[in-house]
Amino acid sequence: MVKLHIKILFFILFLYAPTVMSAQYRWRNVLIADSLSPQNDISSIAFAKSGCMWVGTWKGIYKFVDGKWISDGLGNDYIQTLVIDRNDNLLAGTWGNGLFVKNTSDNSWNVLNNRVSNVNCIYVDKEELWIGDCYNGLLVLNGKTHAKQKFDKLSIGDSTVTSITSDLDNNIWIATYHGVSVYHRNVGSKTFNTSNSILPINDIYTLYVDSKNRVWIGTMKGLVCYSHQKWTLYNTNNTSLSSNLIYCISEDHKGNIWVGTDNGVNRFDGKRWIYYNTNNSSLVDNRIQTIATFSNCIYLGTSQGISELYEN
Numbered sequence: 001m002v003k004l005h006i007k008i009l010f011f012i013l014f015l016y017a018p019t020v021m022s023a024q025y026r027w028r029n030v031l032i033a034d035s036l037s038p039q040n041d042i043s044s045i046a047f048a049k050s051g052c053m054w055v056g057t058w059k060g061i062y063k064f065v066d067g068k069w070i071s072d073g074l075g076n077d078y079i080q081t082l083v084i085d086r087n088d089n090l091l092a093g094t095w096g097n098g099l100f101v102k103n104t105s106d107n108s109w110n111v112l113n114n115r116v117s118n119v120n121c122i123y124v125d126k127e128e129l130w131i132g133d134c135y136n137g138l139l140v141l142n143g144k145t146h147a148k149q150k151f152d153k154l155s156i157g158d159s160t161v162t163s164i165t166s167d168l169d170n171n172i173w174i175a176t177y178h179g180v181s182v183y184h185r186n187v188g189s190k191t192f193n194t195s196n197s198i199l200p201i202n203d204i205y206t207l208y209v210d211s212k213n214r215v216w217i218g219t220m221k222g223l224v225c226y227s228h229q230k231w232t233l234y235n236t237n238n239t240s241l242s243s244n245l246i247y248c249i250s251e252d253h254k255g256n257i258w259v260g261t262d263n264g265v266n267r268f269d270g271k272r273w274i275y276y277n278t279n280n281s282s283l284v285d286n287r288i289q290t291i292a293t294f295s296n297c298i299y300l301g302t303s304q305g306i307s308e309l310y311e312n
Helices: 002-015 017-022
Strands: 025-030 042-047 053-057 060-065 068-071 079-084 090-094 099-103 108-113 119-124 128-133 138-142 161-166 172-176 179-184 188-192 204-209 215-219 222-227 230-234 246-251 257-261 264-268 273-276 288-294 297-302 305-311
Touching: 042 288, 042 297, 042 305, 053 079, 060 079, 079 119, 090 119, 108 138, 128 161, 128 172, 172 204, 179 204, 204 246, 215 246, 215 257, 222 246, 257 288, 264 288
Parallel strands: 042 079, 119 161, 161 204, 246 288
Antiparallel strands: 025 305, 042 053, 053 060, 060 068, 079 090, 090 099, 099 108, 119 128, 128 138, 161 172, 172 179, 179 188, 204 215, 215 222, 222 230, 246 257, 257 264, 264 273, 288 297, 297 305
């Protein structure tokens, strides 16, 4: 009888595990506009060193000031990505109108480069700006002068660049719709795809390098981790991942990996996966389009607003 009670108890704990885990966080949902609006369609979140928060939306850029959201330019543009560079300048990649930088002296926006038009991603490293365009491939600029840079032996999968990052060894990783390429400086590049890796598909949506130098690769058919030349595939068949369609990846201050999908957000502590969606948490919407962390808080940008998670 005692063993039966123990089994029942474990079944109850398993059944309500998502709710118990959700209780570890305080949820707060934030809307830019009070109703269903393109302003609540959050594509990117960026923080300055001071803690100032900007968000990119379907209709321009908004800044959080004194508890209120104010329009901060490019109101007619769909903002695909926002990045703070090494000098604390705000860079914005748009769909259709290219790459912009904010002039801090008069708060105006200026075109940074006219070679790109549909900017999917921007990555800032120690010396360069790496820009990925939907059709025009990869553009590399000097981080200070913004002059165009050229690299020998740099090749990528195709001209649709979706995500860029670098690992702790200063290698550049570039995601495309024909696999993911890694560029070893002064050596050359290599492209991984379904023919020479365990990638489940060649359409790569997002990249992230964590504090352990693991490269996380998000696809429409699951999540792949590359660590010390070893590949690991996570999907709905071998984990409790809420969906195989991966939009974004980040890491919190405890080293947990957060994965945004079309069916909520997933947290991985290295051993088990816990998911949060609108059924088992206060998440504002299941489509997680961007994840940012700042001051031990997690910010989830969705198609209907922002969900902020604070640890209890």
